[in-house]
Amino acid sequence: MSTREPDVALTRPVADEVRKTTCYMCACRCGIRVHMKEGSIRYIDGNPDHPVNRGVLCAKGSAGLMQHLSPGRLKKPLRRVGPRGSGEFEEIEWSEALDLAVEWLGEVRGRDPKKLAFFTGRDQSQSLTGWWAAKFGTQNFAAHGGFCSVNMAAAGLYSIGSSFWEFGEPDWDHTKLFLLFGVAEDHDSNPIKLGLGKLKTRGAKVISVNPVRTGYSGIADEWVGIRPGTDGLFAGALIHQLLSADQVDHAWLAAMTDAAFLVVRNPGGADDGLYARDAEGRELVWDAKRNAPAPSDDAHARPVIAGVRTLPDGRKVVPAFQLIAERFLDPAYAPDAAAEKTGIPADTIRRIARELASAAFDAPPSLPVAWTDWAGRRHETMEGRAVALHAMRGISAHSNGFHTCRILHVLQMVLGAIDRPGSSRHKPPFPRPCPPGPKPARPAAGPNEALSGMPLGFPTGPEDLLVEPDGTAQRIDKAYSWDFPIAAHGLMHSVLHNAWAGDPYEIDVLFMYMANMGWNSAMNVPETLKYLTDTKEDGSYKIPKIIYSDAYYSETVPYADLILPDTTYLERWDCISLLDRPISGAHGPGDSIRQPVVQPDRDVRPFQDVLIELGARLKLPGFVDDAGKPAYPGGYPDYIVNHERGPGIGPLAGWREAKGDTHGRGDPNPDQLQRYIDNGGFWHEAFPDDQLFFKHANKAYLENAHSKGWIPSSDRIVLRLYTEAMQKFRLAAQGHGPHQPPEAQRDRLKTYFDPVPFWYAPFESDALADDYPIAAITQRPMHMYHSWGSQNAWLRQITARNRLFIHHTTADELGVRDDDWVWITSPIARVKAQVKRMAGVEPGTVWTWNAIGKRRGAWGLKAGVPETEKGFLLNHLINDLLPVQEGGLTYANADPVTGQAAWYDLRVRLEKCEPHEVGKTSPIFEHFDTAPALGGQPDILRAVGPNISPPGGPPTPATEWVGQRAAYVPGGLDLERDGGGRRIDEPTADTQDGGTAQ
Numbered sequence: 001m002s003t004r005e006p007d008v009a010l011t012r013p014v015a016d017e018v019r020k021t022t023c024y025m026c027a028c029r030c031g032i033r034v035h036m037k038e039g040s041i042r043y044i045d046g047n048p049d050h051p052v053n054r055g056v057l058c059a060k061g062s063a064g065l066m067q068h069l070s071p072g073r074l075k076k077p078l079r080r081v082g083p084r085g086s087g088e089f090e091e092i093e094w095s096e097a098l099d100l101a102v103e104w105l106g107e108v109r110g111r112d113p114k115k116l117a118f119f120t121g122r123d124q125s126q127s128l129t130g131w132w133a134a135k136f137g138t139q140n141f142a143a144h145g146g147f148c149s150v151n152m153a154a155a156g157l158y159s160i161g162s163s164f165w166e167f168g169e170p171d172w173d174h175t176k177l178f179l180l181f182g183v184a185e186d187h188d189s190n191p192i193k194l195g196l197g198k199l200k201t202r203g204a205k206v207i208s209v210n211p212v213r214t215g216y217s218g219i220a221d222e223w224v225g226i227r228p229g230t231d232g233l234f235a236g237a238l239i240h241q242l243l244s245a246d247q248v249d250h251a252w253l254a255a256m257t258d259a260a261f262l263v264v265r266n267p268g269g270a271d272d273g274l275y276a277r278d279a280e281g282r283e284l285v286w287d288a289k290r291n292a293p294a295p296s297d298d299a300h301a302r303p304v305i306a307g308v309r310t311l312p313d314g315r316k317v318v319p320a321f322q323l324i325a326e327r328f329l330d331p332a333y334a335p336d337a338a339a340e341k342t343g344i345p346a347d348t349i350r351r352i353a354r355e356l357a358s359a360a361f362d363a364p365p366s367l368p369v370a371w372t373d374w375a376g377r378r379h380e381t382m383e384g385r386a387v388a389l390h391a392m393r394g395i396s397a398h399s400n401g402f403h404t405c406r407i408l409h410v411l412q413m414v415l416g417a418i419d420r421p422g423s424s425r426h427k428p429p430f431p432r433p434c435p436p437g438p439k440p441a442r443p444a445a446g447p448n449e450a451l452s453g454m455p456l457g458f459p460t461g462p463e464d465l466l467v468e469p470d471g472t473a474q475r476i477d478k479a480y481s482w483d484f485p486i487a488a489h490g491l492m493h494s495v496l497h498n499a500w501a502g503d504p505y506e507i508d509v510l511f512m513y514m515a516n517m518g519w520n521s522a523m524n525v526p527e528t529l530k531y532l533t534d535t536k537e538d539g540s541y542k543i544p545k546i547i548y549s550d551a552y553y554s555e556t557v558p559y560a561d562l563i564l565p566d567t568t569y570l571e572r573w574d575c576i577s578l579l580d581r582p583i584s585g586a587h588g589p590g591d592s593i594r595q596p597v598v599q600p601d602r603d604v605r606p607f608q609d610v611l612i613e614l615g616a617r618l619k620l621p622g623f624v625d626d627a628g629k630p631a632y633p634g635g636y637p638d639y640i641v642n643h644e645r646g647p648g649i650g651p652l653a654g655w656r657e658a659k660g661d662t663h664g665r666g667d668p669n670p671d672q673l674q675r676y677i678d679n680g681g682f683w684h685e686a687f688p689d690d691q692l693f694f695k696h697a698n699k700a701y702l703e704n705a706h707s708k709g710w711i712p713s714s715d716r717i718v719l720r721l722y723t724e725a726m727q728k729f730r731l732a733a734q735g736h737g738p739h740q741p742p743e744a745q746r747d748r749l750k751t752y753f754d755p756v757p758f759w760y761a762p763f764e765s766d767a768l769a770d771d772y773p774i775a776a777i778t779q780r781p782m783h784m785y786h787s788w789g790s791q792n793a794w795l796r797q798i799t800a801r802n803r804l805f806i807h808h809t810t811a812d813e814l815g816v817r818d819d820d821w822v823w824i825t826s827p828i829a830r831v832k833a834q835v836k837r838m839a840g841v842e843p844g845t846v847w848t849w850n851a852i853g854k855r856r857g858a859w860g861l862k863a864g865v866p867e868t869e870k871g872f873l874l875n876h877l878i879n880d881l882l883p884v885q886e887g888g889l890t891y892a893n894a895d896p897v898t899g900q901a902a903w904y905d906l907r908v909r910l911e912k913c914e915p916h917e918v919g920k921t922s923p924i925f926e927h928f929d930t931a932p933a934l935g936g937q938p939d940i941l942r943a944v945g946p947n948i949s950p951p952g953g954p955p956t957p958a959t960e961w962v963g964q965r966a967a968y969v970p971g972g973l974d975l976e977r978d979g980g981g982r983r984i985d986e987p988t989a990d991t992q993d994g995g996t997a998q
């Protein structure tokens with residue numbers, strides 16, 4: 001029977017053109033289709049062909065239209081005319097703005113380039129911004145990783161050569177047990193949703209370890225409501241159980257990791273804790289066949305992973321695995337001991353350990369795919385371990401986050417569950433050697449000099465630190481100093497304090513890009529605002545000049561002296577590059593572009609274009625040619641196509657060489673961007689089957705990766721249970737070697753630079769437990785990202801204010817009911833919030849949605865909107881500094897290894913508000929007058945362009961499809977009632993409960 005095509009149009013045409021680009025409503029880099037009608041954007045949906053999201057689009061992504069139309073968009077360059085913080089600006093032309101920027105920047109570069117501090121937020125062009133900083137000659141560059149999840153990235157890169165999310169992903173097709181730690185819905189978003197869908201379809205088990213049951217935890221098969229900051233102890237207890245039951249993948253550990261590498265035991269000696277090496281510098285193992293040491297790359301050796309041995313030179317050595325076993329078999333990691341601190345019953349810990357072992361070792365997946373290992377040995381199958389882990393900021397943003405993340409990787413390694421069928425997998429260009437190169441570049445040799453390398457890198461010992469001979473930090477944020485030796489992403493959260501304090505030195509210009517450092521990307525907001533506005537005795541600002549680029553009027557804008565307005569993501573070129581954080585999957589490499597789907601209707605310019613022009617006008621090496629002419633006169637798209645970081649290696653890997661027939665490495669192709677557009681905005685290549693797993697030890701993969709420039713050689717990549725680099729810092733603290741820390745810092749280094757990961761209580765939880773008995777954390781709603789969502793007319797209708805979520809029993813003890821108001825008090829401040837009770841939270845923890853609270857006047861929000869009156873930030877309560885230490889030292893409130901901001905360490909106490917105190921949040925900061933900068937705004941926010949008429953019908957107002965609830969009054973939601981009779985500033989019960997309250 002044939003089906004007749006209907007001869008009537010069942011859907012009216014809503015678009016006449018589709019342009020494909022990459023979403024930027026969060027960091028997941030999904031492919032989107034932007035549907036256009038007569039040149040205007042009508043709506044956005046997911047690109048079904050895109051490898052990241054396969055057509056799936058989240059609420060944020062579809063609301064990109066309202067981000068593009070936000071009344072908070074900056075419209076023209078601005079120069080401050082009133083005091084900082086007043087919001088008094090005058091509009092200036094771009095020529096004047098750029099002249100001013102060049103004058104300020106040129107003066108700094110000609111005198112002392114490090115006096116420029118250049119920090120960006122969730123910038124997806126870091127390979128450009130970092131390169132610009134290097135050519136400028138300032139080591140003071142970083143993006144927001146130090147505030148976000150550097151613990152996760154650094155621990156992964158020092159342990160397994162990749163990390164969760166951006167550099168790795170679970171094998172959704174084969175895993176049987178998926179364990180999530182501290183994951184909210186943003187890291188990552190659509191790819192995890194797709195993956196969870198697969199797991200649910202296959203019947204795999206999902207366990208979520210998180211103090212709060214929202215989002216992914218809500219659909220997990222088991223929610224483990226852990227106490228904040230104790231994840232490392234929980235994971236350590238799992239390792240304890242696995243070791244005790246001998247449920248360990250001995251053969252894999254010996255073959256793939258440093259488990260067998262011999263570590264010198266010579267307490268007090270200069271070689272204590274270092275790998276034993278032969279004359280060629282190769283690490284040694286103990287070969288059971290010959291009962292003698294052998295080089296670790298001797299494929300014929302049978303290395304042992306336990307037992308004390310004596311080298312021919314008389315030194316005692318033990319395999320690294322033995323040190324791991326000694327650490328985690330310690331009674332401190334026994335489930336009964338861990339239960340008390342984690343809040344997880346010992347029997348639950350023991351059961352989950354059994355489930356992990358069962359998923360790993362009972363009927364593991366086996367793929368009939370032959371592959372060849374690094375030593376040339378052919379294997380007929382790919383044998384798996386069906387356990388996958390994923391973790392993110394919840395465990396990372398603690399002062400014990402680096403070691404906690406390393407413990408998770410040890411857990412994976414003892415199960416043999418790295419890049420095998422069913423386990424967590426590497427995404428190209430990872431894995432890289434552990435730790436990867438390069439080292440952080442040294443400061444510039446002098447005025448007008450560039451750095452010799454990139455500002456950020458990976459130290460492997462004290463000799464790589466950026467410190468003066470007396471130990472003083474050479475970076476403004478003290479990254480790579482004795483304070484934070486492995487600060488691989490810098491410390492964005494310390495820049496303002498240190499620049500204000502002139503510690504270690506004063507700066508001249510602070511240059512920021514899309515970093516809301518005056519609000520939700522700050523700890524201790526009132527102090528932060530003081531740093532931005534404080535003056536010297538002569539009345540000049542302590543931070544003399546501030547240049548800021550953003551697309552929107554954020555809370556940071558009024559504190560800058562010069563504003564360079566950026567475009568929205570739908571108005572510019574961009575590349576999601578293998579040089580940065582690409583869209584690769586474990587199945588193969590990929591990268592993508594953004595293309596301008598519409599032209600700006602304001603006097604704004606893409607920041608990347610501006611940066612390239614500034615580089616050329618400052619005559620930075622690489623930004624001008626030999627004749628001193630701009631190297632990229634076409635701006636960022638010109639750079640994307642023609643820049644080469646190494647021979648044949650450019651920002652985009654697809655369609656290289658003149659004919660566009662080469663991928664990976666090749667000469668620039670002038671038609672490259674068009675080839676991306678023709679392909680839907682992305683390039684993706686699938687690995688042959690024999691390269692899909694064991695990438696760290698897979699000969700074909702390693703040779704392929706080396707040929708593409710991802711890794712420096714095709715040598716195998718040894719995964720590391722033991723971090724020898726840490727021991728080098730500890731040895732220095734013990735007095736060994738030419739690079740010595742200041743006396744007062746020795747104990748801290750000895751304690752926290754343990755080469756074997758260990759769990760310790762977060763700094764604030766022990767010290768403040770009596771007076772501040774409750775842990776306070778934030779979660780990211782799945783419909784918002786950083787501060788961006790709270791200006792979005794559609795997303796604000798889901799959440800326009802936040803409440804403090806409290807467990808029922810805790811609420812009963814306080815005598816508070818839903819909608820009551822409480823004071824949340826930390827050692828430095830107090831904030832007032834409205835309460836929502838729930839069951840899905842660990843009873844000793846309270847939480848709220850992140851970055852909903854807004855400052856009056858910012859983001860184009862009108863007076864009285866819920867975000868400013870009832871929305872609040874926990875940031876105000878978080879100290880940016882730890883209490884003064886012995887010897888008068890002050891440290892940032894951060895992980896002592898990486899400098900990761902420890903904002904999840906926050907401890908508070910709660911008090912019910914008096915009746916006269918209820919109704920509004922507190923503190924409420926002064927209102928900005930943004931009208932001069934933002935200009936007139938429409939009464940109703942609507943897509944511009946023609947109205948849409950159904951065939952033969954009357955014209956339909958554009959507002960109709962925007963929707964009744966989307967009626968948007970300049971700067972904010974109108975407090976009118978929606979179709980259901982609910983005031984539209986009232987979040988729905990399900991979103992207030994995270995949808996999963998029990």
Ligand code: SF4
Nearest residue numbers: 023026030058061189
């Ligand atoms: S998860 Fe959503 S917001 Fe993030 S990139 Fe994908 S569609 Fe955009």
